[in-house]
Amino acid sequence: MARTMEDQTVEQLGGPSSVLARQRRDHAEMDRLMDRYGTLADGEERERVLVEVVQLVFSHAFAEETVLWPVVRRSVADGEDLTSRVEEEHQQINDLVADIEPLSPGSPEREEKVERVFALIRQDIRDEEDLLLPRLQGALDAVRLRRLGTAWEAVRRSAPTHPHPIVPRRPPGNALLAVPLSLYDRIREGVGLSFPSAAAKRVLAGLVGLLVSGAIAAMVRQRR
Structure with a gap:
C-alpha cells in the first residue's frame, strides 16, 4: 500500500536528491513560512515573508507541471x-x-485572501504527499526518482515566481513561456516590485512583451 511522504525517511524516498525528498523539503519550507507569517506583527516583515511564500510556491508548482x-x-x-x-x-x-497583489497590505480583504491561499497551499501539499507522490514512488525506482529530481530542481531554479494568467498548466505552452516570464518576475523583484501597482506592471510588461510574443509564436509553430 502506498505510504504518505510525510512519515518516510529520506532513504525511503530515494535519497536527498530524489524528487520526492526535494518536494518534501519545499513543502516543509512552505509550511514554515506560512506559520511565520501568522506570528509576525511588523507589516514589512510580513510582506517579506509573504513574498517568499509566493516565490517558492510558484516556482515549485511550475517545475511540477x-x-x-x-x-x-x-x-x-x-x-x-x-x-x-x-x-x-x-x-x-x-x-x-x-x-491579492493590488490590495493594500494589512487590509481585511487582503488578509482574508491570504488565509484562503494558505489553506489551499496546505491542501495541495497533502494531496501531493498523501495521494499523488506515493503513486509515483510505486511506479519509479530510486535511480529514476533521483534523475527526475535533478531535472525538477533545474526547472524550479529558473521558473516564474509570480502568478501569470496567460501561462498554460501543461507543456509545451508553460515551458515555452518560462524564460520570458521568469525574466519579467526577476525584473520586478530586482527593482523591489514583488507586488507592483497596475502602472508598474504595464511598464514591466512592455519590457518583456516581445519575448512573450516570440514564445507564443514558437508554440504555435511547434503545434503545426
Whole structure:
C-alpha cells in the first residue's frame, strides 16, 4: 500500500536528491513560512515573508507541471485524474494571489485572501504527499526518482515566481513561456516590485512583451 511522504525517511524516498525528498523539503519550507507569517506583527516583515511564500510556491508548482506531472500521467494508471486535481488547486492559488497583489497590505480583504491561499497551499501539499507522490514512488525506482529530481530542481531554479494568467498548466505552452516570464518576475523583484501597482506592471510588461510574443509564436509553430 502506498505510504504518505510525510512519515518516510529520506532513504525511503530515494535519497536527498530524489524528487520526492526535494518536494518534501519545499513543502516543509512552505509550511514554515506560512506559520511565520501568522506570528509576525511588523507589516514589512510580513510582506517579506509573504513574498517568499509566493516565490517558492510558484516556482515549485511550475517545475511540477513542466517536469513531474507529465511523468505521473505516463507512469501511473490514474495519473490524469490525480494531476488534474492538483492543477486545479494550482490555478485557484494563481487566481487568488493575482487578486491579492493590488490590495493594500494589512487590509481585511487582503488578509482574508491570504488565509484562503494558505489553506489551499496546505491542501495541495497533502494531496501531493498523501495521494499523488506515493503513486509515483510505486511506479519509479530510486535511480529514476533521483534523475527526475535533478531535472525538477533545474526547472524550479529558473521558473516564474509570480502568478501569470496567460501561462498554460501543461507543456509545451508553460515551458515555452518560462524564460520570458521568469525574466519579467526577476525584473520586478530586482527593482523591489514583488507586488507592483497596475502602472508598474504595464511598464514591466512592455519590457518583456516581445519575448512573450516570440514564445507564443514558437508554440504555435511547434503545434503545426
